Amino acid sequence: xxxxxxxxxxxxxxxxxxxxxxxxxxxxxxxxxxxxxxxxxxxxxxxxxxxxxxxxxxxxxxxxxxxxxxxxxxxxxxxxxxxxxxxxxxxxxxxxxxxxxxxxxxxxxxxxxxxxxxxxxxxxxxxxxxxxxxxxx
Amino acid sequence: xxxxxxxxxxxxxxxxxxxxxxxxxxxxxxxxxxxxxxxxxxxxxxxxxxxxxxxxxxxxxxxxxxxxxxxxxxxxxxxxxxxxxxxxxxxxxxxxxxxxxxxxxxxxxxxxxxxxxxxxxxxxxxxxxxxxxxxxxxxxxxxxxxxxxxxxxxxxxxxxxxxxxxxxxxxxxxxxxxxxxxxxxxxxxxxxxxxxxxxxxxxxxxxxxxxxxxxxxxxxxxxxxxxxxxxxxxxxxxxxxxxxxxxxxxxxxxxxxxxxxxxxxxxxxxxxxxxxxxxxxxxxxxxxxxxxxxxxxxxxxxxxxxxxxxxxxxxxxxxxxxxxxxxxxxxxxxxxxxxxxxxxxxxxxxxxxxxxxxxxxxxxxxxxxxxxxxxxxxxxxxxxxxxxxxxxxxxxxxxxxxxxx
Ligand SMILES: [Zn+2]
Numbered sequence: 001x002x003x004x005x006x007x008x009x010x011x012x013x014x015x016x017x018x019x020x021x022x023x024x025x026x027x028x029x030x031x032x033x034x035x036x037x038x039x040x041x042x043x044x045x046x047x048x049x050x051x052x053x054x055x056x057x058x059x060x061x062x063x064x065x066x067x068x069x070x071x072x073x074x075x076x077x078x079x080x081x082x083x084x085x086x087x088x089x090x091x092x093x094x095x096x097x098x099x100x101x102x103x104x105x106x107x108x109x110x111x112x113x114x115x116x117x118x119x120x121x122x123x124x125x126x127x128x129x130x131x132x133x134x135x136x137x
Numbered sequence: 138x139x140x141x142x143x144x145x146x147x148x149x150x151x152x153x154x155x156x157x158x159x160x161x162x163x164x165x166x167x168x169x170x171x172x173x174x175x176x177x178x179x180x181x182x183x184x185x186x187x188x189x190x191x192x193x194x195x196x197x198x199x200x201x202x203x204x205x206x207x208x209x210x211x212x213x214x215x216x217x218x219x220x221x222x223x224x225x226x227x228x229x230x231x232x233x234x235x236x237x238x239x240x241x242x243x244x245x246x247x248x249x250x251x252x253x254x255x256x257x258x259x260x261x262x263x264x265x266x267x268x269x270x271x272x273x274x275x276x277x278x279x280x281x282x283x284x285x286x287x288x289x290x291x292x293x294x295x296x297x298x299x300x301x302x303x304x305x306x307x308x309x310x311x312x313x314x315x316x317x318x319x320x321x322x323x324x325x326x327x328x329x330x331x332x333x334x335x336x337x338x339x340x341x342x343x344x345x346x347x348x349x350x351x352x353x354x355x356x357x358x359x360x361x362x363x364x365x366x367x368x369x370x371x372x373x374x375x376x377x378x379x380x381x382x383x384x385x386x387x388x389x390x391x392x393x394x395x396x397x398x399x400x401x402x403x404x405x406x407x408x409x410x411x412x413x414x415x416x417x418x419x420x421x422x423x424x425x426x427x428x429x430x431x432x433x434x435x436x437x438x439x440x441x442x443x444x445x446x447x448x449x450x451x452x453x454x455x456x457x458x459x460x461x462x463x464x465x466x467x468x469x470x471x472x473x474x475x476x477x478x479x480x481x482x483x484x485x486x487x488x489x490x491x492x493x494x495x496x497x498x499x500x501x502x503x504x505x506x507x508x509x510x511x512x513x514x515x516x517x518x519x520x521x522x523x524x525x526x527x528x529x530x531x532x533x534x535x536x537x538x539x540x541x542x
Contacts, residue, residue, distance in 0.1 A: 005279065005281065006278050006279050006281075007279065008269075008274070008275040008276070008278070008279050009269035009270070009274070009275070010275065011269075011270035011275065013270075015275060040276075040399075041272040041275070041276050041397075041399065041400075066295070066404070067291045067292070067294045067295035067298065067404050068291065068294055069287065069290035069291045069293075069294055069350050069351055069352070069353075070290075070348070070350065070351035071281060071282070071283065071287055071350050072347070072348040072349055072350060072351065073283055073286075073287070073349050073350065074281045074283045074287075075281075075283055076281075077281075078281030078283075081281070083348075083351075084281065086280055086281070086282055086287065086291070087291075088291060088398075088399065088404075096399055096400075097276065097399065098276060098277045098280055098282075098398070098399045099280055100280045100281060109351050109352070114294070114295065114298040125279075131279050
């Protein structure tokens with residue numbers, strides 16, 4: 001079945017390496033070569049030291065749940081999936097991503113733990129775009 | 138070194154549109170703006186032609202054109218529900234700089250009628266806006282979050298994790314706020330007569346209401362109504378020359394921490410400590426001197442965190458401000474959200490104007506006569522802290538208001 005949820009329209013200027021990585025099943029993150037800190041979402045300037053020397057590297061794809069919620073109301077393709085769990089993920093390399101969490105029971109939020117370890121996976125949404133999701137390990 | 142702008146301007150009137158709430162015959166943003174401005178000018182005793190500065194969320198040139206005005210100061214700050222606290226801050230700054238003497242801050246938002254009109258057209262969906270290359274569009278919208286409740290719920294989960302709070306603690310906020318609404322005939326949830334779901338509620342009602350975005354239940358969430366409101370801000374020189382009493386702007390400040398929730402560093406902290414500390418400092422007062430509080434309650438979690446940020450409750454203990462009905466009618470604490478709040482009075486999408494109108498009414502004495510002839514004097518407070526939160530717990534504006542002596 002065709003992917004029926006919102007598919008990002010990647011901007012070609014700043015974020016293309018992220019989407020190229022996702023297509024290849026890799027989490028690519030931007031890192032500043034001046035202060036050596038990674039950041040997300042991708043920027044053309046380091047938000048920590050304002051250097052414009054940014055490189056991309058393959059991250060571990062590991063992280064932890066910072067916080068989460070169970071969505072009981074949604075629109076479009078997501079309406080078919082309620083209830084589902086959204087979460088903010090603390091990346092091992094630093095900074096944070098939003099996601100729909102996999103490997104959890106949305107009917108039992110008390111069993112989902114802040115701080116639980118998660119790993120990234122990618123779903124092919126179109127010929128050009130794969131979307132990252134995180135799964136509790 | 139510029140002088141402290143404290144008390145250089147005052148709010149001299151505050152009014153609503155002719156109708157607020159669920160306007161079944163429909164309305165528009167323009168109608169709500171113009172009715173509110175017309176009503177506040179009548180209340181203050183000025184002609185709209187005397188307005189020199191216009192402050193609104195993106196609507197100032199429409200208002201000016203509609204009324205045939207040629208303002209000297211035009212501000213369209215739109216940063217979410219707290220924009221109106223900032224408009225007052227900005228109007229005070231413009232007055233203190235000597236550029237204008239009389240400003241209107243106006244709000245018109247057909248959150249209910251407009252939402253119905255645009256149903257199926259994708260309006261008010263998600264947080265990303267229309268630019269597909271905005272970070273939120275690329276990195277948040279793919280994940281099915283459906284507007285403010287789906288974001289704010291994450292903050293409540295983290296508050297519960299950090300501080301051991303429970304949903305029951307937050308439910309008390311909705312119950313107490315509803316108690317205030319039952320005393321306000323203009324409140325959507327005043328009674329069974331105003332709405333089938335109106336009238337008093339219990340903690341069990343909140344806990345048993347349907348889940349919107351766990352841990353947020355329906356009764357943790359604000360209404361989505363039609364609402365117009367306007368206040369007039371005037372210079373100290375002019376403030377006592379109107380039909381109405383001034384309420385003085387003793388302190389005003391604004392701050393922000395992020396735009397997108399993925400950039401929110403601490404999910405249990407807004408920028409309100411920064412905006413309130415600056416406002417308290419300007420006013421030469423602190424939280425202990427605040428005799429009432431108008432706190433943006435988009436959700437129970439918003440109100441709880443903000444109580445902590447303003448110094449009205451200890452960190453992690455925000456709900457304690459409402460515990461056992463302390464902040465409610467006849468309670469032992471300071472009165473909070475005496476109009477019934479965004480939870481039970483009215484909330485059109487951006488609630489900051491309702492905070493201003495109610496604070497003015499309580500501090501000016503106009504609540505005794507009542508806006509539109511309705512009573513509503515709930516407190517003898519002479520000072521108020523007014524804090525708006527906008528975006529995804531992103532931006533805050535704080536005012537310290539003081540009654541005329
Ligand atoms: Zn750097």
